[in-house]
Amino acid sequence: MKGMRNISYLSRRLYSAQAAPKFEAAAAAERVRLPAQDPQITKLPNGLVIASLENYSPCSKIGVFVRAGSRYENVGDLGVTHLLRLAANLTTKGASAFRITRGVEAVGGGLSVTSTKENMVYSVECMRDYVDTVMEYLINVTTAPEFRHWEVADLTSRIKVDKALALQNPQLGVLENLHTAAYKSALCNTLYCPDYRVGKITSEQLHAFVQNNFTSARMALVGLGVDHAVLKQVGEHFLNIRSGQGAAGAKAVYRGGEVREQNADSLVHAAVVAEGAAAGSAEANAFAVLQHVLGAGPYIKRGTNMMSKLSQGVAKATTQPFDTTAFNASYSDAGLFGFYTISQAGVAGDVIQAAMAQIKAVAQGGVTAADVTRAKNQLKARYLMSMESTNGLLDEIGTQTLASGTCIQPESAAQTIDSVSANDVVNAAKKFVAGKKSMATRGNLGNTPFVDEL
Amino acid sequence: MLSLAARSGAFSPYLQATSYVVAGQLKPIVPGVVVNTEKLLKDVKKPFLCRDSLSGQSPKTGPAVSASINGAASVRFAHSDIRVPDFSDYRRPEVQNANKSSQDSSDSRKGFSYLLTGATVVVSAYAAKTVVSQFISTMSASADVLALSQIEIKLSDIPEGKNVTFKWRGKPLFVRHRTPKEIEVEAAVNMAELRDPQHDLDRVKKPKWMIVLGVCTHLGCVPIANAGDYGGYYCPCHGSHYDASGRIRKGPAPANLEVPFYEFPDEDTVIVG
Numbered sequence: 001m002k003g004m005r006n007i008s009y010l011s012r013r014l015y016s017a018q019a020a021p022k023f024e025a026a027a028a029a030e031r032v033r034l035p036a037q038d039p040q041i042t043k044l045p046n047g048l049v050i051a052s053l054e055n056y057s058p059c060s061k062i063g064v065f066v067r068a069g070s071r072y073e074n075v076g077d078l079g080v081t082h083l084l085r086l087a088a089n090l091t092t093k094g095a096s097a098f099r100i101t102r103g104v105e106a107v108g109g110g111l112s113v114t115s116t117k118e119n120m121v122y123s124v125e126c127m128r129d130y131v132d133t134v135m136e137y138l139i140n141v142t143t144a145p146e147f148r149h150w151e152v153a154d155l156t157s158r159i160k161v162d163k164a165l166a167l168q169n170p171q172l173g174v175l176e177n178l179h180t181a182a183y184k185s186a187l188c189n190t191l192y193c194p195d196y197r198v199g200k201i202t203s204e205q206l207h208a209f210v211q212n213n214f215t216s217a218r219m220a221l222v223g224l225g226v227d228h229a230v231l232k233q234v235g236e237h238f239l240n241i242r243s244g245q246g247a248a249g250a251k252a253v254y255r256g257g258e259v260r261e262q263n264a265d266s267l268v269h270a271a272v273v274a275e276g277a278a279a280g281s282a283e284a285n286a287f288a289v290l291q292h293v294l295g296a297g298p299y300i301k302r303g304t305n306m307m308s309k310l311s312q313g314v315a316k317a318t319t320q321p322f323d324t325t326a327f328n329a330s331y332s333d334a335g336l337f338g339f340y341t342i343s344q345a346g347v348a349g350d351v352i353q354a355a356m357a358q359i360k361a362v363a364q365g366g367v368t369a370a371d372v373t374r375a376k377n378q379l380k381a382r383y384l385m386s387m388e389s390t391n392g393l394l395d396e397i398g399t400q401t402l403a404s405g406t407c408i409q410p411e412s413a414a415q416t417i418d419s420v421s422a423n424d425v426v427n428a429a430k431k432f433v434a435g436k437k438s439m440a441t442r443g444n445l446g447n448t449p450f451v452d453e454l
Numbered sequence: 455m456l457s458l459a460a461r462s463g464a465f466s467p468y469l470q471a472t473s474y475v476v477a478g479q480l481k482p483i484v485p486g487v488v489v490n491t492e493k494l495l496k497d498v499k500k501p502f503l504c505r506d507s508l509s510g511q512s513p514k515t516g517p518a519v520s521a522s523i524n525g526a527a528s529v530r531f532a533h534s535d536i537r538v539p540d541f542s543d544y545r546r547p548e549v550q551n552a553n554k555s556s557q558d559s560s561d562s563r564k565g566f567s568y569l570l571t572g573a574t575v576v577v578s579a580y581a582a583k584t585v586v587s588q589f590i591s592t593m594s595a596s597a598d599v600l601a602l603s604q605i606e607i608k609l610s611d612i613p614e615g616k617n618v619t620f621k622w623r624g625k626p627l628f629v630r631h632r633t634p635k636e637i638e639v640e641a642a643v644n645m646a647e648l649r650d651p652q653h654d655l656d657r658v659k660k661p662k663w664m665i666v667l668g669v670c671t672h673l674g675c676v677p678i679a680n681a682g683d684y685g686g687y688y689c690p691c692h693g694s695h696y697d698a699s700g701r702i703r704k705g706p707a708p709a710n711l712e713v714p715f716y717e718f719p720d721e722d723t724v725i726v727g
Binding site: 085113115117162166179303321325331336340 | 504505506507508509510511512513514515516517518519520521522523524
């Protein structure tokens with residue numbers, strides 16, 4: 001009998017685990033629904049803008065957005081922003097370099113600096129419970145850096161390696177050259193330190209740049225998954241040590257030039273642009289829609305953009321591999337619009353001329369309503385999908401609050417896009433065709449036309 | 455206010471340039487390059503061979519660069535730049551060929567190694583034993599003490615019939631040059647009448663020379679030579695008579711005089727002890 005009992009016991013035990021209890025529908029109804037929240041924005045009297053959004057994420061992200069991009073460098077201190085970018089983890093008044101690195105590692109967070117021509121973004125991310133720790137380091141790095149001269153001197157080798165790594169991508173070199181060709185001031189400064197300045201940037205220059213540009217009126221403190229009251233307190237107590245507008249940056253003046261970099265690459269990278277529209281204006285929306293009308297890169301991973309207008313136009317000119325997109329960059333007081341092509345050295349001229357011809361066709365009214373609708377949908381989709389990641393969301397909220405002090409809702413952004421008409425798109429294309437062109441090319445340039453030959 | 459539409463989208467990875475990762479050390483390290491003196495060796499880029507691999511390579515807007523600690527690295531460390539050195543200088547001839555199995559020669563290689571190891575172990579065991587025993591033997595008696603334990607006597611100085619006393623190991627040593635008549639008498643003594651029966655030839659190596667310790671076996675006095683009733687020694691303390699062979703004949707002593715160890719290296723000398 002005992003054996004019989006054991007056998008039945010065995011048959012029960014042959015199942016690896018207890019079956020999960022049936023899911024009760026009633027229990028589902030009691031599930032708490034977390035309401036989606038809007039960003040909360042406070043503007044302090046000294047000009048600092050504080051924004052926070054509760055996204056119920058277990059990870060928090062905090063960013064300090066400063067209007068201190070490479071356009072604010074003077075001729076005497078070119079390359080300062082590059083060094084500043086690499087100096088984020090150096091010793092500060094409240095924490096040594098060792099402590100910052102070790103502290104950030106210990107809570108599993110990350111500290112990063114992103115810089116564009118307009119802004120510098122210092123961002124930290126960590127688990128929600130450890131926000132205080134990384135906030136302390138963030139405040140130290142943005143407001144109280146010491147830039148000890150021996151630590152700054154150690155960064156020279158890092159600058160060299162950074163440049164070498166970055167310029168492995170021809171695209172980056174071409175874009176830097178493009179801006180240098182297009183502008184006389186401000187926006188022509190490169191994101192990377194010029195070669196002649198490597199090793200010559202001193203700690204005093206770093207301090208001076210920070211003093212002049214990291215002021216409260218030019219900063220925005222943005223947090224995702226952080227309490228607004230906490231951020232406000234941090235902003236009031238710590239981030240207003242330098243008040244005022246700081247040094248005014250130079251205005252970006254367009255000149256329209258050309259930079260050609262001849263080397264032995266078999267692929268020619270070429271960027272041709274004309275003046276576009278500053279960010280925030282109605283024209284900027286038209287240029288954005290025009291960019292998507294012409295074709296702005298693949299929309300799915302490992303997809304192609306062979307169906308875009310530009311690609312189809314260029315495909316008629318050559319059968320060899322190529323890639324082309326419309327290029328659109330909007331800065332606070334200027335903008336660039338044009339196209340970018342990558343083609344084989346032998347047919348580069350044909351490719352560039354074909355792309356120009358496509359845009360001219362659009363300027364002459366060769367755009368249908370279906371094209372415009374498709375472009376608007378693609379633009380809306382790209383905009384909204386970019387905000388699905390916390391990185392993109394932080395960037396978007398930060399850039400908006402820094403630029404204007406408010407943050408628009410995605411719905412109103414979609415409406416703004418919808419308000420662009422086909423006429424606006426055609427006018428934008430006409431502005432490109434009529435405007436003075438700037439060009440930057442790189443590769444084996446035997447067959448590449450000059451900007452005045454376009 | 456389409457600031458984002460003007461920034462780099464999700465599919466243009468080339469616009470986010472280098473990012474440093476703190477990988478276990480406490481200063482950000484440089485990924486992906488080997489700095490060989492002043493030359494930077496860069497990693498090999500994937501060549502763009504076809505239209506599909508070129509797709510998406512064109513940037514759509516202005517650049518943004520980031521540097522981070524503990525951020526997501528854009529370089530995966532494969533340590534593929536580390537070259538394993540060539541160890542062929544240190545290899546045995548049987549395993550120089552990388553394409554041949556090493557199992558064929560494993561027996562001979564192991565045998566050689568084990569043999570060498572075993573021999574070394576044995577030799578070093580002996581060496582260790584020697585060293586240890588040498589160190590321990592330093593605790594034994596030193597040479598001057600050992601030297602005192604032996605006495606070398608020149609026999610030609612002792613006339614016949616005479617008994618000479620030496621100090622040896624703190625005790626008196628009798629060396630007697632016996633006459634042939636004495637030898638004969640002692641050899642003929644009957645064992646039955648001896649208290650401690652011992653034949654004379656058992657007590658001497660050369661009958662001419664009798665060497666005994668001059669300590670009376672009764673209570674330790676020194677007997678007088680050429681005295682007593684038996685032509686040998688007489689102990690004055692309690693009246694023990696010994697004969698010319700040192701055997702007890704009359705008196706309270708229980709045993710014969712002790713015969714020490716001695717040897718004759720040549721005719722003329724004896725070493726006692």
